[in-house]
Amino acid sequence: MRITVKQQVLLAPATILVLLILLLAFMQYTYWDLSAKRQEAKAIGTTFVALAEADMAARRLHLLLRSMQHTGMASPEEMALVSDLYERLFDAIGRLKPFGPLKESGQISRVLTLAEELNPADSPRLEKTAESFARFRTELSAISNITQFHRNRLRLAHEQDIHQLVERTALVSMSVLILAIVLGLLIAGYFSRRILNRIQSLSRNAVRIADGKLELPPAPDHIRDELDTLAVSINRMTKRLIQVVGTEKLLEGAEEERRRIAMDLHDQSLSDLSTILRGLQSLSAETVDKTVLAKTEKLEEELERAIANLRDIMNNLHPQTLDILGLGAAIEAHLEQYFYADNLPEYHLYIDPQVGHLNLDRVKQLALYRIAIEAIQNVIKHATASRYEVNLELREEVLILSVEDNGKGISDLDNRDSGRGLNNIRERAKAITAKVSWKPSRFSTGTRFELTLHI
Numbered sequence: 001m002r003i004t005v006k007q008q009v010l011l012a013p014a015t016i017l018v019l020l021i022l023l024l025a026f027m028q029y030t031y032w033d034l035s036a037k038r039q040e041a042k043a044i045g046t047t048f049v050a051l052a053e054a055d056m057a058a059r060r061l062h063l064l065l066r067s068m069q070h071t072g073m074a075s076p077e078e079m080a081l082v083s084d085l086y087e088r089l090f091d092a093i094g095r096l097k098p099f100g101p102l103k104e105s106g107q108i109s110r111v112l113t114l115a116e117e118l119n120p121a122d123s124p125r126l127e128k129t130a131e132s133f134a135r136f137r138t139e140l141s142a143i144s145n146i147t148q149f150h151r152n153r154l155r156l157a158h159e160q161d162i163h164q165l166v167e168r169t170a171l172v173s174m175s176v177l178i179l180a181i182v183l184g185l186l187i188a189g190y191f192s193r194r195i196l197n198r199i200q201s202l203s204r205n206a207v208r209i210a211d212g213k214l215e216l217p218p219a220p221d222h223i224r225d226e227l228d229t230l231a232v233s234i235n236r237m238t239k240r241l242i243q244v245v246g247t248e249k250l251l252e253g254a255e256e257e258r259r260r261i262a263m264d265l266h267d268q269s270l271s272d273l274s275t276i277l278r279g280l281q282s283l284s285a286e287t288v289d290k291t292v293l294a295k296t297e298k299l300e301e302e303l304e305r306a307i308a309n310l311r312d313i314m315n316n317l318h319p320q321t322l323d324i325l326g327l328g329a330a331i332e333a334h335l336e337q338y339f340y341a342d343n344l345p346e347y348h349l350y351i352d353p354q355v356g357h358l359n360l361d362r363v364k365q366l367a368l369y370r371i372a373i374e375a376i377q378n379v380i381k382h383a384t385a386s387r388y389e390v391n392l393e394l395r396e397e398v399l400i401l402s403v404e405d406n407g408k409g410i411s412d413l414d415n416r417d418s419g420r421g422l423n424n425i426r427e428r429a430k431a432i433t434a435k436v437s438w439k440p441s442r443f444s445t446g447t448r449f450e451l452t453l454h455i
């Protein structure tokens, strides 16, 4: 199982957090333990005080009742004191808290029953009263002994507990903190090294590609985290780059070949034809025979036409105007030379002056020139338009070439069994990373072809 980058980053802090929560739980448990013992100590203290109060009240009550029975008479003050003392005694017994061994023994309930028997209103005989007081005080003293014993034991244990608690808490806290730090560092170190290794490998691949070494970097089969996504993206980017560079090289090679053929035609065929033309011209100048003269002049005309055709072919193969005048002027020259005629649709050309200042490389200029010519030729061939506009302009950082006609329009472009023209346009645009589109034109009918290129 592979852990995602997010999980790897969160693992170390999560481990530290879990350990700290465990430490907190331990401290909470220790506190509960201590507070339970404190509650017991409090109950013992309360019982101890209540026992003393009850014993004192019982003793005084006993003495008072005895003296009253001796004299055989009781003043109202003495009667009020008797009931007050009994109330105090009863109240003190009510405050006895059961703890430890007293909880189960039933001694407290026994004392309560005995206290009820001591009620002065219910015990008319002196011997019976004396006996009840004796039993009551014996029971009290038994509880008192147990309480005393527990009080002492608890006091000792409490001091020991506090010492142990402080020691244990300090030891556990230190151990957990050290464990948390060591574990956190180990986990963070291990996973950050793994992440770093993967990032370094990706960055090495990216640098290699940027340096022009177009080798396809490895890509994972399944995407599990963000770095896998990055690796797959770099892989796809490289594939596309290899394609684009391949197409660009192919086009460059083809252009170079066309230039070479144009030069060969110029230097060889054109110069041969010119030599023949000059020979014919001198023959015409020398001849006096009218029929021969007519024939040589006709041949001269045909040869001049053939030379003009050859120049057209050469220009088509390699437009020299592009090298000499630049892109805008080359398009303009081509339009004037081939598409300015009465039987052809009227055109309007706008070349943004800023385009002339752009330092477009030869490959881009040639691609743009050939794309423009093909789009114009398509208007002439297919659109049956009466008018079209050719614009080459720069908007912010984007060069826009558009050819827009008012013809019949172009429909279902994707399914159209198109000729080579549209495919060539797409290929050339791809090679220079330009985008092309065909949309309805701003005229009431027709097509707008648009190319955009980020400079």
Ligand SMILES: Nc1ncnc2c1ncn2[C@@H]1O[C@H](COP(=O)(O)OP(=O)(O)OP(=O)(O)O)[C@@H](O)[C@H]1O
Binding pocket: 378, 379, 381, 382, 383, 405, 407, 408, 409, 410, 416, 417, 418, 419, 420, 421, 422, 423, 447
């Ligand atoms: N401006 C346009 N108006 C109307 N239809 C167009 C326009 N441009 C292209 N088309 C249509 O798209 C089709 C494909 O054009 P494409 O340039 O690929 O081939 P083609 O011009 O017929 O042949 P090729 O360019 O190879 O000489 C054309 O046949 C035409 O029907």
Ligand SMILES: [Mg+2]
Binding pocket: 374, 377, 378, 419, 420, 421, 422
């Ligand atoms: Mg075409």
